[in-house]
Amino acid sequence: RKEVWAIIATNFGSDWGSTILFNWMPSYLNEVHHASLDQMMYLAPLPYISMFFGSLLAGVAADHMRKRNVPLHRIRKTMNAIGLMGPCTSVVILGLWGFFYPSSSSSGFASVVLMGGFFTLSAVHAGYKPNILDISQQYPGIIYSISNTVASLGGVAGVPLTGLFLAAAPSRAVG
Secondary structure: OHHHHHHHHHHHHHHHHHHHHHHHHHHHHHHOOOOOHHHHHHHOOHHHHHHHHHHHHHHHHHHHHHHOOOOHHHHHHHHHHHHHHHHHHHHHHHHHHHHHOOOOOOHHHHHHHHHHHHHHHHHHHHOHHHHHHHHOOOOHHHHHHHHHHHHHHHHHHHHHHHHHHHHHOOOOOOO
């Protein structure tokens, strides 16, 4: 069914992007924004914490929309759009910031922008993940297992591919 393929594609995109961001964030903050190990001790957990609160807010917002009789498909699509576009926007902001202000190396600013990206990413927890139950109450475990397996492949491949891309780049000072 096309709904299952949509869930797999969304899970793949979410996992691929978040795995790359989670794995490369410390290197990015250290190499581009010159965050020390002492600073990293405080900066590195912040996106995870923001994702926790974003997940809670997304769930409450989805429930509120449902109580206001917003169609379920619109709720899921809205949450997926927020969850997938938010991190993209944060990466674009960091890239533009680095382009227009190359001498600025604020690890605090970068962390706040990354926190915003992870905060919005968590909206997918009210998007495609519960959508699995919406489309199949009989086989949600199988659908989620297949979707998550395919999505993990993107994460597994994305991290080393990003490393190869960055190694070939003329400058690591992106962002």
